């Protein structure tokens with residue numbers, strides 16, 4: 331009586347008949363196939379982002395938007411906020427003192443890191459590559475950011491802080 335050769339091989343080995351050496355080996359053809367698929371996926375992803383941004387452009391900010399009470403943000407402090415319906419989120423509200431308030435997009439104009447207000451330096455800092463902005467104008471003081479921070483106009487009314495698109 332002959333013996334079945336598969337009887338002595340464990341079930342898991344029958345399901346995965348590869349040797350470890352073969353399993354870790356990647357041929358040039360497989361690697362090229364992987365690179366081609368990866369490139370294709372990146373191209374499709376990039377195209378989808380472009381199509382989406384063309385089909386659904388960012389709407390300009392319309393009207394005034396209440397943000398908080400003046401008393402919510404002490405002198406020298408900042409407050410992060412979002413505006414419903416705006417794709418540009420979040421924003422940074424800064425109380426500079428003596429009735430001077432500013433609001434900027436919080437995304438650095440270099441590589442979109444979140445900026446923060448440093449009252450001790452009197453500047454807005456981007457911690458990623460040490461970019462610094464003027465907290466009154468949003469202009470670049472130092473570092474790699476190529477453009478000023480986009481700014482909103484701040485309106486103070488009856489103890490409330492409101493923002494609206496800056497008049498050009």
Ligand code: FES
Nearest residue numbers: 438440441456461
């Ligand atoms: S991302 Fe802000 S300086 Fe680079």
